[in-house]
Structure formats: C-alpha cells, structure tokens
Amino acid sequence: MKYFLLSYLFLQLFLFSNAQIKPFKFAFISDTHIGAPNGGSEEDLRRTIRDINQMKDIAFVVITGDITELGKDSEIALAKKILDSLQIPMYIIPGNHDSGWSESGAATFNEIFGSDKFTFSYNGIRFLGCASGPYLRMSDGHIPRDAINWMNTELTKLDTQQPIIFLNHYPIDNSLDNWYDATNVLKTRNVITILCGHGHNNHAMNFEGIPATMGRSNLRAKAAIGGYNIVEVTADSLLFSERKTGIKTLPVWRKIKIENHHFNKDSIKYERPSYAINDSFPLKVKWRYTSDANIVSTPASNKQIVVFGNSNGLIQAINYNNGNKIWSYTTKGGIYSSPAIQNNKVIIGSSDKQVYCLNSNTGKLIWKFAANAAVLGAPLIENNIVYIGASDHHFYALNINDGKLVWSFDGLNGPIMSLPVIYQEKIIFGAWDNHLYALNKNNGNLIWKWNNGSPIINYSPASCIPVIKDSIVYIVAPDRYLTAINIHSGKALWRNNESSVRESIGISANGNYVYGKTMNDTIVAFTTSATFQKSAWKMNAGFGYEHVPSMLIEKNGILFFGTKNGRVYAINAANQSIHWIHKIDNSMVNTVNVVDKNHLIAATMDGKVELIEGF
Numbered sequence: 170m171k172y173f174l175l176s177y178l179f180l181q182l183f184l185f186s187n188a189q190i191k192p193f194k195f196a197f198i199s200d201t202h203i204g205a206p207n208g209g210s211e212e213d214l215r216r217t218i219r220d221i222n223q224m225k226d227i228a229f230v231v232i233t234g235d236i237t238e239l240g241k242d243s244e245i246a247l248a249k250k251i252l253d254s255l256q257i258p259m260y261i262i263p264g265n266h267d268s269g270w271s272e273s274g275a276a277t278f279n280e281i282f283g284s285d286k287f288t289f290s291y292n293g294i295r296f297l298g299c300a301s302g303p304y305l306r307m308s309d310g311h312i313p314r315d316a317i318n319w320m321n322t323e324l325t326k327l328d329t330q331q332p333i334i335f336l337n338h339y340p341i342d343n344s345l346d347n348w349y350d351a352t353n354v355l356k357t358r359n360v361i362t363i364l365c366g367h368g369h370n371n372h373a374m375n376f377e378g379i380p381a382t383m384g385r386s387n388l389r390a391k392a393a394i395g396g397y398n399i400v401e402v403t404a405d406s407l408l409f410s411e412r413k414t415g416i417k418t419l420p421v422w423r424k425i426k427i428e429n430h431h432f433n434k435d436s437i438k439y440e441r442p443s444y445a446i447n448d449s450f451p452l453k454v455k456w457r458y459t460s461d462a463n464i465v466s467t468p469a470s471n472k473q474i475v476v477f478g479n480s481n482g483l484i485q486a487i488n489y490n491n492g493n494k495i496w497s498y499t500t501k502g503g504i505y506s507s508p509a510i511q512n513n514k515v516i517i518g519s520s521d522k523q524v525y526c527l528n529s530n531t532g533k534l535i536w537k538f539a540a541n542a543a544v545l546g547a548p549l550i551e552n553n554i555v556y557i558g559a560s561d562h563h564f565y566a567l568n569i570n571d572g573k574l575v576w577s578f579d580g581l582n583g584p585i586m587s588l589p590v591i592y593q594e595k596i597i598f599g600a601w602d603n604h605l606y607a608l609n610k611n612n613g614n615l616i617w618k619w620n621n622g623s624p625i626i627n628y629s630p631a632s633c634i635p636v637i638k639d640s641i642v643y644i645v646a647p648d649r650y651l652t653a654i655n656i657h658s659g660k661a662l663w664r665n666n667e668s669s670v671r672e673s674i675g676i677s678a679n680g681n682y683v684y685g686k687t688m689n690d691t692i693v694a695f696t697t698s699a700t701f702q703k704s705a706w707k708m709n710a711g712f713g714y715e716h717v718p719s720m721l722i723e724k725n726g727i728l729f730f731g732t733k734n735g736r737v738y739a740i741n742a743a744n745q746s747i748h749w750i751h752k753i754d755n756s757m758v759n760t761v762n763v764v765d766k767n768h769l770i771a772a773t774m775d776g777k778v779e780l781i782e783g784f
Contacts, residue, residue, distance in 0.1 A: 189293035190292060190293035190294060190332060190402065190427065191292040191293060192292070192402060192403050192404065193228045193291065193401075193402050194226050194227050194228060194400065194401045194402070195227060195228050195229050195230065195231060195291075195399075195400050195402075196221050196227050196229075196397055196398070196399055196400075196412075197230075197231055197233070197364060197382075197384050197397060197398040197399070197400050197409075198231070198232045198233075198384070198387050198397045198398075199232065199234065199235070199338075199367075199385070199386060199387065199397075200233075200234070200235040200264070200366045200367070200369055200385075200387060200388065201213070201214045201232070201235065201236055201237075201248065201386075202235055202236075202237065202238045202266065202386070202388060203236060203237045203238065203245075203248040203251070204237050204238040204239060204241060204243070204244035204247070205238045205388070206238075209389060210238070210388055211247065211251065213387050213388055213389055213394070213395035213414070214248070214251050214252075214387060214395075215254075216394065216395065216414050216415055217387055217395060217396075217397055217414050218251065218252065218254050218255055219254075219415070220412070220414045220415045221255065221257070222254070222255065222257075228257065228258075228291060228292075229257050229259065229260065229291070230255060230257060230258070230259045230260070231259075231261075231296070231298065231336055231364065232252075232259065232260070232261040232262070233262060233264070233298070233336050233337065233338050233364055233365055233366040233384065234262050234263050234265075234266075234267065234300075234301065234337075234338025234339075234366050235263075235264035235265065235266040235338060235366060235367070235386075236261065236263060236264070236266075236267055237266060237267050239266065239270045239271075239626065239627075240263075240266060240267045240269065240271030240273075240275065240277075240278070241270075241271075241272055242272060242273055242277045242542075245267070245277050245278055245281050245282075246277075249281045249282065260289065260296065260336075261282055262285060262286065262287065262298045262299060262300055262336060262337070262338065263275065263278050263285050263300050263301075264301060264338030264339075264367065265302060265303060265310060265338065265339075265367075268300065268301075268302045268303065268304045268305070269302065269303055269304070269305065269307065270601060270626075270627070271304070271305065272542065272543065272560040272583070272584040273520055273542065273543045273560060274305060274480075274502060274503045274504075274505050274520030274543045274545050275300075275304060275503065275520075276502050276503060276520045276521070276543060285316075286298065286300065286316060286319060292402070293332065294332050294333070294334055294361075294402065295327060295331055295332065295333045295334070296333075296334050296335075296336065297323055297324070297333065297334075297336070298335070298336035299312060299313075299316040299319065299336075299337060300312070300313060300338075301316075301337050301338045301339045301345065302463070302774075303465075303757065303774065304463060304465050304480060304503075304774075305465055305505045305545060305586055306465060306632065306717060306718055306774075307632070307671070307672065307717060307718060308346070308716070308717045308733050308756075308757040308774065309344065309345065309733050309734075309756075309757070310338075310339040310346065310367075311346050311756055311774055311775070312337065312339075312345060312347055312350070312351050313462065313463050313480060314460070314461065314462050314463050314480075314775050314776045315461060315462040315463070315480065315481055317347070317350050317351060318461060320351065320354050320355070321354050324354060324355070324357060324358045325357075327358055329357075329358060329359060330429060331358065331359055332359055332361045332427060333355075333358055333359060333360045333361065334360070334361060334362050334363070334364060335355055335360055335362075335363045335364070336363070336364045336365070337351070337363070337365050338366050338367050339365060339367050340367065340368070340374060340376070340381065340383060341355070341365070341376040341379075341381065342374075342376055343440065344367070346733065346734065346735075346755045346756045346774075346775075347755060347756060347775060348376075349440075349441050349442070349755075352376060352377050352379075352439075355379065356377065356378075356379070356430075356432035356433075357432075357433075359429055359430050360379050360430065361380070361425070361427050361428070361430070362379070362381060362382065362407055362425050363376060363379055363380075363381035364381070364382055364384065365381065365382075365383050366383065366384055366386070367383070368383045369385060369386035369388070370383065370385055371383065371384060371385045371409070371411060371422060371423070373423050377432075377435070377437075377439050378430065378432060378435055378437075379430070379432075380425045380426075382398075382409055382423055382425070384397070385397070385398065385411065394413060394414050394415065394416065395414050396411055396412055396413050397411075397412050397414065398410065398411055398412065399412050399418060401421075403427075405426065405427050406425065406426055406427055407423075407424070407425040408421045408423075408424055409422055409423035410422065442734075442735070442752075442754075442755040446736070446750050446751075447751060447752055449750070450749035450750055450751060452749060452751050452781055452782075452783070452784055453782050453783045454751075454779050454780070454782075455490075455492070455780040455781070455782050456491060456492025456779070456780050457492065457753075457777060457778065458475075458485075458487050458492045458494075458777075458778040459776055459777055459778075460477075460479045460483070460485065460776035460777075460778070461479070461481065461483075462480045462481035462483070462776055463479060463480040463774050463775065463776055464477055464478070464479050464480075464759065464772045464773065464775075464776050464777075464778065465480065465505045465757075465759065465774055466478060466504065466505055466506060466507040466508070466547070466759060467507040467760045467761070467762055467772065468507075468508070468762055468770050468772050468778060469507065469508040469509055469515070469762065470510070470762060470764055470770055471510045471529065472489050472764065473488075473529075474486045474488065474495060474510075475487050475489055475492075475770055475778065475780070476508045476510060476515050476529070477508065477772055477778060478500075478504025478505075478506065478508065478517055478519070479503075479504060479776060480503040480504065480505070481503065482500040482501060482503055482504060482519060482520075483497055483498070483499055483504075484498040484499075484500065484504065484508070484515070484517060484525070484527065485497045486515070487778070489780070492780065495532075496532030497532060498525070498527055498532045500519040500521050500523065500525065501519070501521035502519045502520030502521030502522070502543065503519070503520045504517065504518070504519050504520070505520065505545045505586070506519065506544060506545060506546060506547050506557075507547040507588060507759075507760075508547075508548070509547070509548045509549065509550050509555075510529055511550045511569065512569070513528060513529045514526050514527070514528070514535060515527045515528075515529045516548040516550065516555050516557075516569070517548065518543075518544030518545060518547070518548065518557060518559070519543075520543035520544070520545065521543075522539060522541065522542055522544065522559075522561075523537045523539055523540070523544065524537060524538040524540065524544050524555070524557055524565070524567065524572070525537050526555075526572055535572075536571055537572065538565070538567055538572045538574070540559040540560075540561050540563065540565070541559070541561035542559055542560035542561035542562075542584070543559065543560040543584070544557065544558075544559045544560070545559070545584060545585070546558035546559060546584075546585040546586055546587060546588070546589075546598075547587065547588035547589075549588060549589050549590070549591065549596075550569060551591055551610075553568065553569045553570060554566050554567070554568065554569065554575060555567040556589050556591075556596055556610070557589075558581075558584075558585025558587075558589065559584070559585065560584035560585070562580075562581040562582060562583065562584070563577050563579050563581065564577065564578040564581065564589075564598065564606070564608065564613070565577050565578075566610070566613060576613035577613060578606075578608055578613040578615065580606075580615055580618075581600050581602055581604075582600075582602035582604075583601035583602030583603075583626065583631070584601050585598060585599075585600045585601075585631070586631055586632065587599060587631060587632055587633065587634055588634045590634065590635050590636070590637060591610060592637045592640075592642075592656055594609060594610055595607045595608065595609065595610060595616060595656060596608050596609075596610040597635050597642055597656070598635075599629060599630035599631040599633065599635070599644065599646075600629065600631055601626055601629045602626065602629060603621070603623065603624070603625075603626060603629050604619065604620045604630075605618065605619045605620070605635070605642070606618045607642075607656065607659060616659070617658065617659025619654055619659045619661065621646065621650065621652065621664075623648060627647055628646055628647050629646065629647075630644045630646040631646075632647075632672040633645050633672045633673070633674050633718060633720070634674070634720050635674070636674055636675065637676075638680040638683075638697040639680070639699075640655065640656045640657060641654065641655065641656060641662065641697065641698075641699060642654045642655075642656050643676070643683045643697070644674065645670045645672055645673065645674045645685055646671075646672065647671060647672060648666075649666050649669045649670060649671055650664045650666045650670075651664065651665050651666070651668075651670050651674075651683065651685055651695060652664045653698075653702075655699075662699050662701075663700065663701040663702065665695070665701070665703070665704075667703065667704060668691065668693040668704060668707065669687050669688050669689075670685030670686065670687055671686070671687070671688055671716055672716075672717075672718035673685065673686035673717070673718055673721055673730065674720060674721065675720055675721025675722055675723060675728065675730070676697070676723070677694075677723050677742065678723050678724070678725075678726075680697060681696065681697060682694040682695065682696060682742075683695045683696075683697055684721040684723070684728060684742075685721075686715060686719070686721060686730060687715070688714060688715055688716055689713070689714055689715065690710060690711055690712055690713060690715075691707050691708065691710065692707070692721070692728070692730075692740060692745075693706070693707045693708075694742070706745055708740065708745035708746075710738055710740060710747065712732045712734075712736065712738065713732075715732055715733060716733065717733045717757045717758070718760075719731040719732065719757070719759060719760050719761070720760040722760070722761060722763045723742060724763045724766060725766045726742055726743055727739050727740065727741060727742065728741075728742045729761050729763055729769060730760075730761070731757070731758020731759060731761055731771060731773075732757075732758060733756075733757050733758075734752075734755055734756075735752050735753045735754040735755045735756055735757075735758060735773055735775075736750055736751065736752045736753075736758065737750070737751045737752075737753065737758055737761060737769070737781070738750055748784070749784060751781060753773050753777050753779055754773050754775050754777050755775075756774040756775040757773060757774040758771055758772070758773050759771070759772050759773070759774070767782055767783055767784065768780060768781070768782045769781045769782075769784070
C-alpha cells in the first residue's frame, strides 16, 4: 500500500509538471561559420532562413554557436544582417570560433546580438543558453566563470520540477575543461535535455544522465545543400528531425522522453579532475584569490600589489603579501591585456577601446587613451614610453605621464593580442594578419615584416612572445615551426618543425637555448644559432595533449610553464627532470609571472590567482 501511494504521488507530480507543456515546434541551427573560406556558408544560412520563413508552425529558432569563422566584426555584422530576415524570434549564443580569435574580445557579438546568454519560457519549458570559449587563446572549451555564476542564479529561481532545456555550443563533457561545474549546477534542477553543436553532426548523447542532442552544422559540407533540425515538443517527448533545407524533412532520428529527473538520487561516481599530483609536490600556496570572471592574461606585480583584469572588465589589485583586495576599477569591456606596472602607474588595455593608466596605490584614473577598436595587446614600457597594439590595425607609442600619442603605425591588417619585445632600436610583435613586424621604436617607421608564406590567418605568429639573442628573433606559431629570423633584414635564417612546437616559446637566462612546448608531452630545446639547428634535447614532461600559448620562463635554471589542464610545471633545465608540478584548477594557465627565485604568480582562465612560494 505504501509503495502504491508513493508511486501514485510521483505519477501525479510528473503529470502536474507535464500538464504545463503545450505542443510546439522550433528550429535548431548550429555551426553556420559565416566567413568560412569557401564562401558557401552565407548562402547556406540564407537558404535556411528562407526555408524557415515559409513554414507556419515553427515558433522560434535557437542557434548554438560558431556563428562565424573567426569572430571578425565584419563576419558578425554579416551574420546579423542575414539573420535579421527571420520572421520569427531567434535565440543565439556564440561558440569557440566566435571568441577564440575575436578581434573585439567578443564584445562585438554582445553589441550586435544583445547578449551571449538567453533565458525564456515557452509553452511550459524554460530555455537557458550561454556562451563558451576559449577566449583569445587556443585551449579546451570553457564556459566562462561569469556564465556559470549566471546559470546558478537563473536556475535557483526556478522550481525544482520546472522542465528545462539547456543550450551550449560544446557538449557538456570533458571537451569543456569545466564541464563538471556546469553539470553540477544543471543537476540541481529538472533539465530534460541539453542541445549543443560543435561536432557538425547529428548525434544522440547523454551527460551524466541528462539526455542530450548534438545538432548538425548548417553547412552543406560535401552535399548539395545544408540543413538543420526541427524539434517537435509534445506533452511527453522531444522529437528531432533533420531538415534538408528547402527540400524535405526526414523521419524522426532522435526521441527523448520528457520526464522528471532526480539527479540527487544518482549514486554513480562520474569523472572529475584529480588533484592528487599536489600530494607528490607539497608546495606552499601563500594565498589564492578567486575572481568572478575569466582571467586571460598574466598578472603584474611590484611586490606590493598584484594586478590583473578579468573578462567582466574589472581591473583588480590585491595585496602581494596576503592576497586581500586593495582596489578595483571597472572598465566597459572585457580585459585580455596583461598589465604593466612602473613608477606607481598601472597600464592596461580593455576591449572598450581604451588604454588605461591607473595609480597603482589607489586605483584612481590618471589618464586613458582612446583607440578605434578593442585594445587586447599587452603594454611594454621603456623610457617612459608605453608601446601597445590594438584591434584597429594600429600599434601605438604613448607618453606614460599623460597618455599623449608619441607615434602610431597603421600598416597592420589584423589585431594584436600579445606583448611586443624590444631589441636595440627595434620593437618586434606579431599580428593576426600572418605577419611579424619590426618597427623603429623611436618613430614607428616600418623596418620589415615577415610571414611564413601561408595565406591562413590562423597560422599567424600572433600569440607567442618573440625571444631574441644575438640579433636573431625566434618565434613559434600554429604552423608548428620554430623560426629564426635576422633582426636587421627580416629574413628567415632557418625553420624547423621536427617537434611540432605550437605557440609557446622561451629562452634560457644565458641565451644559449630556445625552448618550445610541443603538442604532446614534450619540452624541447634548440641551441640559439644563425645556422639550422636540430633539437639539443627533448624531455617528456608527461603533460599530455597540449596547445595553449603559455610561454616558458627560466629563472635560476628552472623552467616554468602552464598547461591547459590547470597545471604549473617547474623543470630543471640542466638535467631535464621535473622539479615540481602544481595543479590550480582544470583550466588554462596563463603565462606565469616568476617574481623571483622563490615566488611565482599564476592565474588561470577560470579566474584563480595564486602566489606560490618556497620552491
């Protein structure tokens, strides 16, 4: 009798929640890749919009990311122009292609589409969608820290029985470095399904008990036309059918039963990141600070404060000795620029198109300089001149005292997102236009520019910080070559791709070796030389598949670098052995700041900052 009564109550609960759902249909589009090189993506999307507009029973459209190929402002504007022809409501979120190379720091997507998140209710179902990255770096997928916080806030507002559909570009699995944070939040409520893209194929999935569906790309690929999915919602099911654009709707290929989920009763032990490595190397973490948004830059320090910016546009200064917050300053755009500190001044760029100079003691604004687009590059200060690149295809030299323009160079064809270096009278930097540039640091005149011969912008030497020895510039790029360039002529002296180094480079303190981080486990060293070099040594450090542009920093014979899975490595360069490994979280570690022989500051994409000492 007791069992019957409980079963009856659960049935009534199920019927009560499902009684709120009224049948409807919506279109599910993903991976439109506007701006893709073959030129067909625009017509594929236009054809899809025309097809949807002629249907009379589609309530709205959801689009799950990779709207564009490279996140360019022009691509986003074109996508919006095409999508404006839709005659029904549209809900859209960005994917990694919209944020990974974005010249605006993803600000343009928000400006044009209104937000990178959405939440709405329709016929008894609550829909939530949010962005995923990475942002301005090659790394694993990542749901921004502020989006995880937003998800938690929005879901907490809902009744535990409310049927929910969650949308993200990535599958909610370990293709996201913080899948577990998203999953833990989602499993507090009745998520009946998850919709995603990224894989370009229709695919039935399941994420820790949550039914999920990956939708096909809208692109035609090798077919004559593209396609998308139509989702029919009934009182008890979700039915997925692929639509061959303008031709026919195929039979239902995926059916998900709508039922009340009770994830808190799930006893299965699911995969979670392990921190066991920290037990093998018991380092002292003097303090940890957690920001409320992503940090995609290297913190600066003068041993009194530690300064960094986050993707919510907040510049924060914390006490070097105890990690307590001292001051903060809010800009109007996300910050991906690594700050610099000199003479009680903090210099940093923002995606709100400004270069800021703040008082390092108080955080008060001293001056700001307006560029014509996002300022994602990092500043370099020498002799009271600030050198910094922006996304308006300009490289600037500014007076540190008043922010006045000293000179600018406007010969770029892409944004700058990294830190320049100076050698004698030359300043060297890469841009996302295939080129490495050398300018006269005194007047901004172009001395030379170099490219690797590839027309593919993604292969630009734009994320690495060049290193220099004896008038030779060394760079690595996504083409997986180490290149040595004569600093006076701009001519390549030699190139080597034996180890598939990607975008992480470093140089020994004595200048005898150039270091690279390969894409699988290995640190490699090359002798600095004007003649072709094979690797001098290689070391398997065991970090696995790796692709983040975290530079290698040597101090007192120890080589420090970060990886995509939240680990900081310290390698003894003399005998190629592991000195220590420390895991902070499970997201990308930015280039570390080695303060001195006993202190290192590390920040992760997920917003964690640590001061590690005593090593």
